[in-house]
Amino acid sequence: MKVDWDHLQYFLVLARAKTLTNTARIIGVEHSTVSRRIHALELALGTPLFKREATGYELTLDGLALVPRVEQMEQAFLQIEKPNQPMQGRVRIGTPEGFGTAFLTQLLAELSKKYPLLTIDLIPVPKMIKLSHREADIVISIDRPKSGPYIITRLADYCLKIYGSKEYLKNTQPIHTLEDLKSHTFVNYIDDLVYSPELYCLERLPIQLNANFRSSSILAQQIAVSAGAGLAILPKFLAEEKPELEQVLAQDVRFVHTFWMLTLVDLQHEPRIKLVWDFLRKRTDQYHSLLMD
Secondary structure (H helix, E strand, O other): OOOOOOHHHEEEHHHHHOOOHHHHHOOOOOOHHHHHHHHHHHHHHOOOOOEOOOOOEEOOHHHHHHHHHHHHHHHHHHHOOOOOOOOOOEEEEEHHHHHHHHHHHHHHHHHHHOOOEEEEEEEEEOOOOOOOOOOOOOEEEEOOOOOOOOOEEEEEEEEEEEEEEHHHHHHOOOOHHHHHHHHEEEEEOHHHHHHHHHHHHHHHHOOOOOEEEEOOOOOHHHHHHHHOOEEEEEEEHOOOOOOOEEEEEOOOOOEEEEEEEEEEEEHOOOOHHHHHHHHHHHHHHHHHHHHHO
């Protein structure tokens, strides 16, 4: 059976919008029209493309495989229709919460001003974003995938150190050695909500330390430390420009982690993906001193 391009357009919008109502609103039709188009496409292809979940219409494996192919068709159509049209489309970027909010937001705002027709979705969350489930087009992760249909590059190394507020340090016991840390309170992650073993920094110190303020959010941890709740191991890029914070045992305690950037093999040559990918690599390199010593 012949596949209708219009059906594929409905498929792509539903894959992004997740619900019939949102898809109908974006396209400007009744939701029953969307349902009919998707049903016709599934009949033509002989396979279900979506499954109904509590979160809306989620892609099946066949649906996931179809998305990049339809996106390539979409880009080719736009180039034929308007060959000199500026870069447009949508790029969704999943990142760790602190890096996305405190570091990438400013850079991506710069890119957004340069390409006003390009829609950038930044998802900075304290969890792993699943590239394989099409939750994002580009993912920045502190864990390097061991396998998968991915293009992977080392985006940047970054260091973490112990920080405390100047007010807290002024009113507590002085810290000269690791043993001195035992008399201080700490801010840390919640054990059962840690989404990567890389985040276990406090636990890797050679002494037993306990935290009495915990959060799954690194931004919440930084705010708590700034407010005097205790000491914490924080990324340099998150703490260095906070005038109220001060490094502790700067020469003795230092962790180095890596941010990996990845995308699906099928997406690597998409113009909008390549634009954002190259931009992030170049601009992050220019901020090396903020990330590392």
